[in-house]
Amino acid sequence: xxxxxxxxxxxxxxxxxxxxxxxxxxxxxxxxxxxxxxxxxxxxxxxxxxxxxxxxxxxxxxxxxxxxxxxxxx
Amino acid sequence: xxxxxxxxxxxxxxxxxxxxxxxxxxxxxxxxxxxxxxxxxxxxxxxxxxxxxxxxxxxxxxxxxxxxxxxxxxxxxxxxxxxxxxxxxxxxxxxxxxxxxxxxxxxxxxxxxxxxxxxxxxxxxxxxxxxxxxxxxxxxxxxxxxxxxxxxxxxxxxxxxxxxxxxxxxxxxxxxxxxxxxxxxxxxxxxxxxxxxxxxxxxxxxxxxxxxxxxxxxxxxxxxxxxxxxxxxxxxxxxxxxxxxxxxxxxxxxxxxxxxxxxxxxxxxxxxxxxxxxxxxxxxxxxxxxxxxxxxxxxxxxxxxxxxxxxxxxxxxxxxxxxxxxxxxxxxxxxxxxxxxxxxxxxxxxxxxxxxxxxxxxxxxxxxxxxxxxxxxxxxxxxxxxxxxxxxxxxxxxxxxx
Numbered sequence: 001x002x003x004x005x006x007x008x009x010x011x012x013x014x015x016x017x018x019x020x021x022x023x024x025x026x027x028x029x030x031x032x033x034x035x036x037x038x039x040x041x042x043x044x045x046x047x048x049x050x051x052x053x054x055x056x057x058x059x060x061x062x063x064x065x066x067x068x069x070x071x072x073x074x
Numbered sequence: 075x076x077x078x079x080x081x082x083x084x085x086x087x088x089x090x091x092x093x094x095x096x097x098x099x100x101x102x103x104x105x106x107x108x109x110x111x112x113x114x115x116x117x118x119x120x121x122x123x124x125x126x127x128x129x130x131x132x133x134x135x136x137x138x139x140x141x142x143x144x145x146x147x148x149x150x151x152x153x154x155x156x157x158x159x160x161x162x163x164x165x166x167x168x169x170x171x172x173x174x175x176x177x178x179x180x181x182x183x184x185x186x187x188x189x190x191x192x193x194x195x196x197x198x199x200x201x202x203x204x205x206x207x208x209x210x211x212x213x214x215x216x217x218x219x220x221x222x223x224x225x226x227x228x229x230x231x232x233x234x235x236x237x238x239x240x241x242x243x244x245x246x247x248x249x250x251x252x253x254x255x256x257x258x259x260x261x262x263x264x265x266x267x268x269x270x271x272x273x274x275x276x277x278x279x280x281x282x283x284x285x286x287x288x289x290x291x292x293x294x295x296x297x298x299x300x301x302x303x304x305x306x307x308x309x310x311x312x313x314x315x316x317x318x319x320x321x322x323x324x325x326x327x328x329x330x331x332x333x334x335x336x337x338x339x340x341x342x343x344x345x346x347x348x349x350x351x352x353x354x355x356x357x358x359x360x361x362x363x364x365x366x367x368x369x370x371x372x373x374x375x376x377x378x379x380x381x382x383x384x385x386x387x388x389x390x391x392x393x394x395x396x397x398x399x400x401x402x403x404x405x406x407x408x409x410x411x412x413x414x415x416x417x418x419x420x421x422x423x424x425x426x427x428x429x430x431x432x433x434x435x436x437x438x439x440x441x442x443x444x445x446x447x448x449x450x451x452x453x454x455x456x457x458x459x460x461x462x463x464x465x466x467x468x469x470x471x472x473x474x475x476x
Contacts (some may be wrong), residue, residue: 005377005413005446030376049377049413050335053442071449 003048007068008057014064015041017054027056033074075289075307076123079283080163081299085257085282086264087207089249092276102143108164109142115167118145119279123307124155132159135167150234156310168276172239173266175199178215178254179186187215189226189251193233195266209233221251228292241276243267253273254288257295258288315390319369322382329406331373339364341431342387342396344380344415346371350401350461357462358397363469366393374406380414381421387392388422395431402457408435408443416450427451431471 014020021041024033030050036042056067075299077085080098087093093354095112098121099105109116120132127133132152132406142164150159174194181188192210194202202210208397211232213223226247230240242319246267254262261283268278296303306312312320315336323332332348341363345354351370358365367387371380388398410431419426433447436457447454455464 004417029243049417050410052407069445072447 002049003044003070005070006048006051007070008043008048008051009040009066009068010043010061014061020034020064022058024057025067027060028055029056033057075284075286075305077119077280077284077299077301077307078123078160079119079280080121080161081301082280082282083277084161085253085295086277087245087281089253090244091249091264092274094166094276094278096163098161099146099164100269102146102236103423105146105164106143108379110141112164112166114142116142117165117167118142118149118155119163119165120149120152120159120234121161121163122154122157122159126434127154130154136237136402141392142292156448161185168268168278169271170266170268170278171271172236174243174268175202175210175265176250176267177261177265178251178259179261179263179428181214187217187251187254189213189215189229189230189247191247192212193232193235195268214282215251215255217255221248221255223248226251230351239269242269246275246277257282257292258285259283260285263273286465309367315367316388316423319367322379322386325382326376326379329371329373329379331369331371331375331379333370335368336390337367339366340392340394341468342366342390342393343369343393344371344384344387344396344398344411345369345400347400347403347406347435348372350399351399352460354399354465355398357465358469360462361466361469363465363472371400371411372403372406374410375414377410377414377417381418382412384418385422388424395429395468395472397431397435397465398435399461399464400437401437401461403435403437405438406435407438408440409446410439411435412443412446412452416446416452427453431468432464434461 018039021035024036029052030047032044032047032051034044036040080160083093097108099108115135115137118134118136120127130152132149132154134145134149136145144163149162157288175192175195177190178187190212192199192202193207194209211229213225213229223244227244230243230247259282261281263281264277266278269275313336315333319332319334343365345351355365355368387393415430416426419429429454433452433454444454
């Protein structure tokens with residue numbers, strides 16, 4: 001189930017980068033990111049709404065991760 | 075957390091209070107053996123966490139060990155205020171010449187312990203206070219300065235007790251106050267405390283309630299008494315709703331969203347923060363509302379935890395609206411709680427705008443929280459609206475729906 005309040009978009013290039021995937025999994029305090037069985041990036045949808053807006057994921061991959069506040073969307 | 079009578083007496087005995095010979099029986103054979111050891115006649119008392127045993131027929135007298143065995147079988151199945159007996163206390167029967175009442179409890183208005191003494195024990199102390207006020211004294215006790223026997227003596231003497239009885243009662247009453255303070259109790263009561271026909275004094279019945287939050291300070295005592303950590307020891311067994319509330323809290327380590335107590339009102343409460351739960355519950359009552367529950371949220375609970383608590387409260391029959399209110403929060407985040415309660419409404423099939431009567435949580439991340447609430451058209455207010463006023467708004471909306 002997608003988030004009701006928060007969505008996260010990750011560029012394909014980041015999702016395919018094993019090192020960046022590892023960083024995202026490590027830094028997120030609420031486990032929104034996980035490593036898939038194939039070694040790629042998996043978004044854990046049930047945790048999206050737990051996002052604390054800490055921006056650690058954005059700091060880990062500034063060019064390839066976007067945190068979207070759905071309640072600010074038109 | 076309530077103690078059984080036999081546990082209360084064990085604690086009293088450790089502090090030297092005078093008690094009769096006694097023993098616990100969990101079978102008819104044990105009841106017979108205890109009566110033989112003590113020496114009949116004996117009294118058999120159902121061990122339940124409730125008053126009203128005598129009225130329910132759960133206190134009986136036996137003249138022989140065989141009669142004690144037979145009465146054990148009669149007493150054990152008796153339900154007293156919804157509670158069945160854990161065991162039966164067998165105690166020597168004492169010929170009494172005078173009954174007294176002594177208790178220490180908390181005076182919420184004065185925020186101090188209060189020692190209550192009466193020379194008319196054995197009956198409801200409320201009746202004594204109403205009909206025979208000269209036979210009851212109330213003495214507030216400092217939690218900082220030591221309690222001295224002189225204070226006990228004054229409390230007893232104020233009811234007209236003098237002479238030898240005054241001297242004999244003073245150490246008993248002093249010790250009860252010391253027990254109350256030493257073990258973080260909310261009630262230490264002896265009723266009756268008696269003078270026997272032979273002149274001795276004895277504790278015939280006693281009750282102890284310990285502050286639940288103090289359990290961890292007294293684990294050694296509780297272990298000694300055989301009180302298991304999972305025993306809640308409330309005056310009544312927890313309801314399904316309350317058990318579900320405890321599950322919500324236990325399922326997620328993040329923050330607190332539990333300590334749920336069920337009431338029969340129609341306004342669901344999601345409340346907390348630094349004593350805010352009690353204040354807000356009282357505010358709802360004072361505003362004429364009927365709370366469906368008490369709960370405590372704090373410590374920055376997760377969205378999931380808040381959502382699950384909200385769903386639980388909304389799942390209670392008759393609850394159409396909830397009030398989400400806290401004191402000013404610092405570590406708990408307004409936006410996280412807002413997400414949780416809105417999600418709980420949606421997952422319950424309710425419209426957050428009409429279900430959340432008021433959202434009054436000012437503090438950390440409130441700007442973000444208010445954006446979420448506006449998006450979902452939920453009425454909210456900041457700290458310029460008092461908790462009392464917010465409770466009033468919620469109650470007014472609940473009344474309007476009926």
